[in-house]
Amino acid sequence: MTxxxxxxxxxxxxxxxxxxxxxxxxxxxxxxxxxxxFGAFIATxxxxxxxxxxxxxxxxxxxxxxxxxxxxVLLMSSLAMVLALHYVKEGEKNKGTLWILVVxxxxxxxxxxxxxxxxxxxxxxxxPRTNIFGTTFxxxxxIHGAHVTIGVIWMAFLAYSxxxxxxxxxxxxxxxxxGLYWHFVDIVWIVIFTVIYLISANDAPPPGMETITH
Amino acid sequence: xxxxxRKLTHHDGNGWWNLPHTPSNEPNPPHEGxxxxxxxxxxxxxxxxxxxxxxxxxxxxxxxxFLSIVTLVEVWLFAVEGLGSWYIPLLLFLSLxxxxxxxxxxxxxxxxxxxxxxxxxASMVVGIFIFTLLLLLLEFGxxxxx
Numbered sequence: 278m279t280x281x282x283x284x285x286x287x288x289x290x291x292x293x294x295x296x297x298x299x300x301x302x303x304x305x306x307x308x309x310x311x312x313x314x315f316g317a318f319i320a321t322x323x324x325x326x327x328x329x330x331x332x333x334x335x336x337x338x339x340x341x342x343x344x345x346x347x348x349x350v351l352l353m354s355s356l357a358m359v360l361a362l363h364y365v366k367e368g369e370k371n372k373g374t375l376w377i378l379v380v381x382x383x384x385x386x387x388x389x390x391x392x393x394x395x396x397x398x399x400x401x402x403x404x405p406r407t408n409i410f411g412t413t414f415x416x417x418x419x420i421h422g423a424h425v426t427i428g429v430i431w432m433a434f435l436a437y438s439x440x441x442x443x444x445x446x447x448x449x450x451x452x453x454x455x456g457l458y459w460h461f462v463d464i465v466w467i468v469i470f471t472v473i474y475l476i477s478a479n480d481a482p483p484p485g486m487e488t489i490t491h
Numbered sequence: 492x493x494x495x496x497r498k499l500t501h502h503d504g505n506g507w508w509n510l511p512h513t514p515s516n517e518p519n520p521p522h523e524g525x526x527x528x529x530x531x532x533x534x535x536x537x538x539x540x541x542x543x544x545x546x547x548x549x550x551x552x553x554x555x556x557f558l559s560i561v562t563l564v565e566v567w568l569f570a571v572e573g574l575g576s577w578y579i580p581l582l583l584f585l586s587l588x589x590x591x592x593x594x595x596x597x598x599x600x601x602x603x604x605x606x607x608x609x610x611x612x613a614s615m616v617v618g619i620f621i622f623t624l625l626l627l628l629l630e631f632g633x634x635x636x637x
Binding site (some may be wrong): 295297301302308309310312313315316317320321323324341345348349352353355356358360363453456457460461464467468471475476478 | 547548551552555558559562565566568569578582583585586589590593594596597598599604606607610611613614615617618619621622625626629630
């Protein structure tokens with residue numbers, strides 16, 4: 278590392294062909310591929326929207342108030358994530374660790390909401406094998422839930438590292454990369470909440486085909 | 492009008508949304524506010540971070556508040572009847588606002604090297620292309636021949 282490669286903040290600049298950190302670039306490339314991955318599943322959901330031959334139908338099972346709360350929880354976890362990164366970069370270990378733990382807790386709460394929702398749907402007779410709505414819904418939200426689960430585990434490790442002093446301001450890039458992943462999970466949910474919940478929740482069953490009486 | 496257009500769209504140093512060149516490890520460039528490099532950026536710096544040159548917790552809380560309010564508006568739209576054909580476009584617009592808020596500020600694309608923006612933007616374009624193609628193909632591809 279040459280002296281010229283040290284910035285005024287004493288931050289080492291990567292000596293790569295792009296001048297950018299390769300790990301961070303790799304994460305952005307991965308997120309780009311994940312955009313296409315989720316895009317395909319969301320498109321599939323929309324293609325088969327309203328084509329279920331048997332119930333339960335979206336308007337009979339989707340619970341907007343509950344999902345609004347879980348959406349708020351995930352949005353706030355993104356806020357906690359960016360605050361955690363700020364404090365870790367500032368070298369404030371305790372605040373950094375605390376906010377990473379908040380991310381873990383909020384992520385776990387979101388997973389809890391999803392688990393309860395899935396169980397409720399199963400209780401109402403909707404499983405991935407019931408109809409085309411069930412198949413596309415469970416695959417899309419299930420894959421998103423798997424992403425959240427990976428993120429929570431990742432954040433738990435980082436909280437442990439931060440508490441031990443292994444995650445510091447000079448290697449905060451580790452947290453920043455994890456944060457990119459976490460925020461991406463959040464923006465995917467922003468789309469899912471709009472497309473699947475708010476738009477599809479109005480999809481009533483065909484006349485005479487109601488399966489659930491409230 | 493031409494001046495306003497230039498400020499909105501140009502990235503040549505005078506635009507409100509001017510993207511700075513920064514080293515990868517310094518996503519918050521000096522002399523650059525979260526909204527822009529001109530007076531708007533300075534105003535935000537003073538409001539949110541005590542005059543320090545990059546976005547701080549106050550600004551992130553503001554973005555969080557904005558995201559929460561937009562979510563509440565979305566749910567309110569869901570409850571309102573009579574929006575008709577405006578309902579879906581309005582929801583998609585609000586969803587786009589939240590998307591941009593998270594990507595630009597929480598993911599730091601607003602502050603970061605523009606190569607990341609190009610990489611993610613290109614993926615979005617390809618993703619939306621695949622998305623549209625799939626919708627069209629499955630919507631019209633199974634039609635019986637006349």
